Amino acid sequence: MKRAVNIGIIGFGRVGTGVIKILRSHSHLIERKIGTRLNIKRVCDLDIRSDRGIKIRKSVLTTRWGEVVNDPDIDIVIELIGGTDSARRVVLSAIKKGKHIVTANKALLSKYWGEIFSFATEQNVLIYFEASVGGGIPVIQALNEGLAANKITRILGILNGTTNYILTRMTHQGLSLREALQDARAAGFSEANPRLDIEGEDAVHKLAILSSIAFATHVPLDKIHCEGIRDIMVEDIQMAREEFGYIIKLLSIMKVYKSEIELRVHPTLIPAEHLLTSVNDENNAVYITGDAVGKTMFYGKGAGQMSAASAVVSDIIYLARNVFHGIAGTFPYVLYEKNKELKFRSIEDILTKYYIRFTTVDRPGVLAQISGVLGKNDVSIAAVYQKGHALSREVPIVMITHQAREGNLRHALKEIDRFPVVKKKSVFIRIEESA
């Protein structure tokens, strides 16, 4: 009889449960693909009592991850606990024991990329992590293998399902951020730690992973400019949409210039006819541009139990097949070069268009004053919208600029915000028109 491939799952939460469900319901299909049977040898979680709707033999369950990592029969360890501290210990211990790894942990990988992939290469083990970006969309494999012939010149994507769900609700139902967040929670699209979503950190982790693959080295998290959606106001969403035809999305952006790389995550306005404006709710989509292939785009559910489980199980199938044939770890999955120098463009130096909202008193000459300062700083205005409120003391002046250097814009806004006629801190949102 053929030897089965043994796996151990660490983290029996929603995704872990989804993984076991697929492995069971599709066992026949999966066995044919691997060439042998897949055996779930151990399942580890601090909580092994709660009912997840699936039956697991008691002897399989454990609360101690060491029992999984140290089990000599286990070929592949599936790390699904999330977070960076315990997960790092689990993954490094498993690598040390020569286990191949499947993980969905974007926080872990983006932080410890170099350490983890160096050690894996040293130990001839493979680390697969398709579920870490884009849920079930096979975008990691596409970038790493399917587009391998290309120099990657641009990445532009909606990489966080929760914030996309929230912004969709705010845009199309006019909900406030708080209401939309409650909605997202009720729909099951929120990380244990909502800060990761709302503050943009999760999108930064994912952009760091994609960029680290694209440049074959670790792109550190602090090189990615990050702004979340916490300060986005419904009035700006609506004004940008109704007056200028822009839709708001939390975009993760990577652009390659001659000698610099630009990396940023922030709420971004995109023209209504742009394909990404059709990407709603918890869906993710990412454009990847290569110098040969041109623009490609990958779309699918970015959050949810079964889409993540789909990616994890596809990784397991691939690894198990290689384990069964005795060739897993012959060479690493991703290329990692340790001392590669990358130069990053600071946020002050980016060139883009902006939506700006000033809150001023309704008095003649205010617009001239503001545009004077903008002009002096090389920020030129493409469109203005000003609605007079006869009864109101504060009126919004909204503008779309032409491309401008962000440092110049910030400098201008600092000066403008000191004017006595300006009643609130001016708000700006970056605009992205290409894919």
Place this chain on the structure above:
Amino acid sequence: MKRAVNIGIIGFGRVGTGVIKILRSHSHLIERKIGTRLNIKRVCDLDIRSDRGIKIRKSVLTTRWGEVVNDPDIDIVIELIGGTDSARRVVLSAIKKGKHIVTANKALLSKYWGEIFSFATEQNVLIYFEASVGGGIPVIQALNEGLAANKITRILGILNGTTNYILTRMTHQGLSLREALQDARAAGFSEANPRLDIEGEDAVHKLAILSSIAFATHVPLDKIHCEGIRDIMVEDIQMAREEFGYIIKLLSIMKVYKSEIELRVHPTLIPAEHLLTSVNDENNAVYITGDAVGKTMFYGKGAGQMSAASAVVSDIIYLARNVFHGIAGTFPYVLYEKNKELKFRSIEDILTKYYIRFTTVDRPGVLAQISGVLGKNDVSIAAVYQKGHALSREVPIVMITHQAREGNLRHALKEIDRFPVVKKKSVFIRIEESA
């Protein structure tokens, strides 16, 4: 010194030239990915005199493919000649000699899937064919590996760049089919044999390949209902768009039912808000739905020299790395089961909505007569558009139906077209509203 991996390219046309361009301009990047140098040992074409804008040593060029296939130093054969006869001989001979294959040849693979993949498995060689569907979009790999955990339940795509270019021109510039085809040719988007595009055959080949992967067996071409775009009229494109908000696309559709599979390629109307309506010009896009992952979508250039070359070179990199490490062919790339029984739904039995245009005399009672026959055949009407032409003898009556069985619709139309008041053969176009 490390041993280089040797490749032989058969077919030095546009894609072949693109492949050599990438291999040269990105040689450093590619060498790092493979682990060793890649050497273009032979390049074969009947025409080795024309200037393709790249320099190749004379000793590399040959007009006889046997010199490539029989060269014991060559590890990987790149088949880019297209067509099914010579290409089949080339590929089978190369497999016999133990060469791994990269091919972009959808006509060949879709016709001889079983023969080619059985023989390759027997000989322990790999066949990679990413460029055969979707140009540079890595959709073959996604379906075969990235979504391996799923039962594939639906495929819906724009798989032919040329017809999409033509339909885009007809829809947005109001060109006739003939004018749009000339435009496509001028832009370089037309196969040597335009019939393959216009008649829908190329899209059928691609759907057969995707389905053969999804079902792990050969899906024969004659199981796919095929209608091209030859009979599509600008007036229907415009009527459907202006009166009912539908956009026309040549869709390739695969749907899985409990015990049957439905496969069809035909011009299809989709609602204007559907993501696929934003897929214009030579771009391709394909939705793949899996039972775990849900809907995923892959988008990019489906035609053009460099996008196809991107896929071919990515395949070469993958194979060369495996060759260099001595593990290529340990197990096959795609799963192929010989005697798998699939049951196909006939086109008569499909259930869908329809756009129908009748050409009748402008006389009271005609509409009642037509709807009577439709009703009798269980075809119910969702919307009607009728414009009176005071001075014209022939007026169009345009309808959108609810879901109906196609056999019933056809039966009704046969009866209606015999009415003396009906002046021309009635036209119908299928509608697809989901992804």
